[in-house]
Amino acid sequence: MNPRKILVAQGGGPTAVINQSLVGVVLEARRHRGVEFVYGARHGVRGIVNEDLVDLTQETSHNLELVAATPAAALGSTRDKPDLAYCQEIFKVLQAHEIGQFYYVGGNDSSDTVRIVSEQAQAANYALRCIHIPKTIDNDLVGNDHTPGFPSAARFVAQAFAGANLDNAALPGVYVGVVMGRHAGFLTAASALGKKFADDGPHLIYLPERTFEVDRFLADVKATHERYGRCVIAVSEGIHDASGQPIITTLAKELERDAHGNVQLSGTGALADLLCEEIKAKLGIKRVRGDTFGYLQRSFIGCVSDVDQREAREVGEKAVQYAMWGHRDGSVAIKRSGYYAADYELLPLEAVAGKTRTMEDAFISASGTDVTDAFRLYLRPLLGSGMPDAFRLRPNPVAKVLRR
Amino acid sequence: MNPRKILVAQGGGPTAVINQSLVGVVLEARRHRGVEFVYGARHGVRGIVNEDLVDLTQETSHNLELVAATPAAALGSTRDKPDLAYCQEIFKVLQAHEIGQFYYVGGNDSSDTVRIVSEQAQAANYALRCIHIPKTIDNDLVGNDHTPGFPSAARFVAQAFAGANLDNAALPGVYVGVVMGRHAGFLTAASALGKKFADDGPHLIYLPERTFEVDRFLADVKATHERYGRCVIAVSEGIHDASGQPIITTLAKELERDAHGNVQLSGTGALADLLCEEIKAKLGIKRVRGDTFGYLQRSFIGCVSDVDQREAREVGEKAVQYAMWGHRDGSVAIKRSGYYAADYELLPLEAVAGKTRTMEDAFISASGTDVTDAFRLYLRPLLGSGMPDAFRLRPNPVAKVLRR
Incomplete structure (x- = not known):
């Protein structure tokens, strides 16, 4: 009827x-x-x-x-x-x-x-x-x-990291990009789809499905920076410690809670800034930059x-x-x-109703800081046609004259 | 030869x-x-x-x-x-x-x-x-x-504000987007090209070519919010007070200076967060969100x-x-x-060599918080073909039954 x-x-x-x-x-x-x-x-x-x-x-x-x-x-x-x-x-x-x-x-x-x-x-x-x-x-x-909605936001995140990786390769340092996702790391994990060459970033991906330990994080960054001379990191806004406490709360003085009783994680650059400060202070790396993708990742028109x-x-x-x-x-x-x-x-x-899905274990690498090929196979077709691609020069070095 | x-x-x-x-x-x-x-x-x-x-x-x-x-x-x-x-x-x-x-x-x-x-x-x-x-x-x-390089970055900023405006119209509040530009406001001003309908944001644009006064800023935001029930704001990272002191320095405890002797303005969400705090505290508006466009605006692949x-x-x-x-x-x-x-x-x-151009007066409105049509005519052809466009529903209201 x-x-x-x-x-x-x-x-x-x-x-x-x-x-x-x-x-x-x-x-x-x-x-x-x-x-x-x-x-x-x-x-x-x-x-x-x-x-x-x-x-x-x-x-x-x-x-x-x-x-x-x-x-x-x-x-x-x-x-x-x-x-x-x-x-x-x-x-x-x-x-x-x-x-x-x-x-x-x-x-x-x-x-x-x-x-x-x-x-x-x-x-x-x-x-x-x-x-x-x-x-x-x-x-x-x-x-x-x-x-x-997820595939388009994932596409934005993948394109953003593909570009951030190129920028970071041109001016080496550490780059931290904070991505939305309170409990589920899918959108942060999408950063991996911005990677093309083996040494491309994101080199490290931190998801809310895994416990975040600051010491372990710093050791990961140090090792990556020593290996590649640079480090691109994707971080979920929802990363938390072993007790489930959001990492951002360790620094935020005042926590605004929305009507759902949730801590405000988006619309502030605090987590990226905190992580950058940690890296600068503890690892002594000078060029450390952080971006919070914020509302851009869900509202950008044209992606x-x-x-x-x-x-x-x-x-x-x-x-x-x-x-x-x-x-x-x-x-x-x-x-x-x-x-x-x-x-x-x-x-x-x-x-x-009212249930929450998080990332399947099969999508997260054993290290906990990368995705698996199963995730790549899962996400790639959703990103749609016309994904931009990045290319590199492949030139031979010129023999030194003065410093040989 | x-x-x-x-x-x-x-x-x-x-x-x-x-x-x-x-x-x-x-x-x-x-x-x-x-x-x-x-x-x-x-x-x-x-x-x-x-x-x-x-x-x-x-x-x-x-x-x-x-x-x-x-x-x-x-x-x-x-x-x-x-x-x-x-x-x-x-x-x-x-x-x-x-x-x-x-x-x-x-x-x-x-x-x-x-x-x-x-x-x-x-x-x-x-x-x-x-x-x-x-x-x-x-x-x-x-x-x-x-x-x-400017036209593509300007296109990113225009598209970002077009999207942020739609997002803000769907969930009304105050939105602050901080854009790169130490001395020249061109890129921040590009946000105006994201505007289509008369009541679209950005409603307020703050450029380094004009002195930034916090009280004046708060009064502008208050008036806009009362008028539209929301407010989208574009702010240059380089805004400064009458003495030329960057607004961000009033809050940043530690200032990292790069090799050129410049204060680090990019790669931190501090300015957006500061302005949002001011608005929340002084105007009592609850939903205030800030994004720092950071490296996305210059490195995003596919815009x-x-x-x-x-x-x-x-x-x-x-x-x-x-x-x-x-x-x-x-x-x-x-x-x-x-x-x-x-x-x-x-x-x-x-x-x-070594000279710096800033925005011509003819490009800035008398209010100091908007651009002129001369600027729109200047920038529009540079943004290129295929700029995304936003459309609205135009439905009639349904007569109330319970609350008439």
């Missing part, structure tokens, strides 16, 4: 392709007879409880295509993490507007919101299809081979994986198809086959 | 297109009969004094083309700023290897090195053509409409202006043509005509 009205919203951190999923929902839903209105909520669940809804029914498909190719959340997003009372408010608004299908594009927290709203509707015996559409640059949703775009569009389309022809709520998931093809399935919301 | 041997080297901070200039020299020089060897010096002038030279004569033109499209200095670079004694060492090596032409790709400091080496050769009555080839992302060479590539290649080619058929040393400069075409001329080394 086709509903008369559907509602779509976007939650959590924006990505380069989240608008593809939005547009996938809108265009696919408008194809279905019976659907009279396609609504969007401004700034995710917050827009729903505030009844800040917009009508996407008359948006031109031409403009929708252009918006799809634009990064960040076109409807606006939110960091609100609804509790039961909040979800009851959401359901009240959906009911008042006679919404028959609710689509929420987001990460772990968003899938949990969809799960609770779905339960509310069932308890009230109200006919509502609730579908969660995956999105997160962290790649930390369980049940998915990978999540839309996107075409594979990611395609898949983000398809999870939106599939969501509508599952809702129209399926008989259950759920979370759309990406599955992999071959080398490489994507397919989709609808997982139960409980299978995804 | 064609020399038998020529030498080319690269100095200063790498750019996305400096290898275009290198390859322009090599390929053009190899065309000239009489030229038997094309040498390169590893790591700029340091490679010359160390006799660390390589032979580019047998490098394939195919690989040279691939290297040209690769960012960063393929021969390696250096931060050494030669004094007279150092330049005498350079000249000694050039003489020992019977070099007839010396090409140095670099910024202000490099042009001064070429000037001194040229004087040494004249004093010794040694036939040496010395040509400086312009390069700097700072765009601060006098006598040039703009410098190779390059095709106009910049073409011109960087041509300044290398033209350098060889001036050396072969001209009768004087000099610095190649880019001139502009029409809307838009580039042409080249050879300036006397003294006209360029």
Whole structure:
């Protein structure tokens, strides 16, 4: 049975392709007879409880295509993490507007919101299809081979390290690049895909899946610097000590916590600066530079994986198809086959909601500071076509005249 | 008279297109009969004094083309700023290897090195053509409409702010992006080219050409935040108070100075963090995030202006043509005509060497926190083809049911 009205919203951190999923929902839903209105909520669940809804029914498909190719959340997003009372408010608004299908594009927290709203509707015996559409640059949703948004962010990180490695080779020293990822190291590990020649950086990669020891880190840097005369390092913002304490807290005086109770790791250059200071002070290396990739890695316009775009569009389309022809709520998931093809399935919301995936051991080298070929094989096809490549001169040395 | 041997080297901070200039020299020089060897010096002038030279004569033109499209200095670079004694060492090596032409790709400091080496050769009555080839992302060479490397870095900054603006619109708050540029604000000003709609950020732009007052800054941010519910700010790393003291020094405990006697402004997130702290503390705005673009803006692989590539290649080619058929040393400069075409001329080394260009008043708005249309007209053609564009939804609001 086709509903008369559907509602779509976007939650959590924006990505380069989240608008593809939005547009996938809108265009696919408008194809279905019976659907009279396609609504969007401004700034995710917050827009729903505030009844800040917009009508996407008359948006031109031409403009929708252009918006799809634009990064960040076109409807606006939110960091609100609804509790039961909040979800009851959401359901009240959906009911008042006679919404028959609710689509929420987001990460772990968003899938949990969809799960609770779905339960509310069932308890009230109200006919509502609730579908969660995956999105997160962290790649930390369980049940998915990978999540839309991650490939484009990974591409940015790989390209950034490919360039940083060339820069560091031209002006040798130590370079520390801090990458997003609170619990999952996928995005930091993507730095390895920027490596071409055997002596290219990143030479060392530090992931939140492994305990970070400052002494061990300094020894690694020292050994690499002695071997290559330089050292390029990728560090996850979420690195922590054996007790699980984030390394950044050892220096940050004041910790800002967001609404989810998480320490603020992004939007500050403190971790990179701390690590650089350690290297300068303890190893006596003079040229030590740190960059925090910050918001650039998720918001930069003009660095996107075409594979990611395609898949983000398809999870939106599939969501509508599952809702129209399926008989259950759920979370759309990406599955992999071959080398490489994507397919989709609808997982139960409980299978995804609130759970966090981290990097599989098979993706992390025994040293703990590199990735395996299995990870390279996993990530490479996701980065899409047209990846830039770096080339070197291969000249012969000229015999010395004065100093022979 | 064609020399038998020529030498080319690269100095200063790498750019996305400096290898275009290198390859322009090599390929053009190899065309000239009489030229038997094309040498390169590893790591700029340091490679010359160390006799660390390589032979580019047998490098394939195919690989040279691939290297040209690769960012960063393929021969390696250096931060050494030669004094007279150092330049005498350079000249000694050039003489020992019977070099007839010396090409140095670099910024202000490099042009001064070429000037001194040229004087040494004249004093010794040694036939040496010395040509400086312009390069700097700072765009601060006098006598040039703009410098190779700047357009690609400007494109990165414009794309970064276009994306940061979208991200900030999705999750409103204050965003501070710190951009390179010690004395010249061109690169920071390029952030304005990321703006499309009237209410897009960057809403405020702070340049080293204007005195930075913290109180004024806070008042600007407050007014913008009240007006738009958000605020995107571009800040040059070189902002300073009325006495010329860099703003960053007011917080940095330890200042690392490089060989040129300059304060280290890049490779640390301190300025962005300081400004964010000020905004949080004084304005009581909760969501305040800062990014320091750092090395990404000059080394990111895959963000390059095709106009910049073409011109960087041509300044290398033209350098060889001036050396072969001209009768004087000099610095190649880019001139502009029409809307838009580039042409080249050879300036006397003294006209360029050691001088610094800053942004013309006509490029800065009366408020001091924005650019003028003259600047937009100046920069837009340099960014090249295929600039990404951002699009918005234009939906109608849905009438409220519960809260009407």
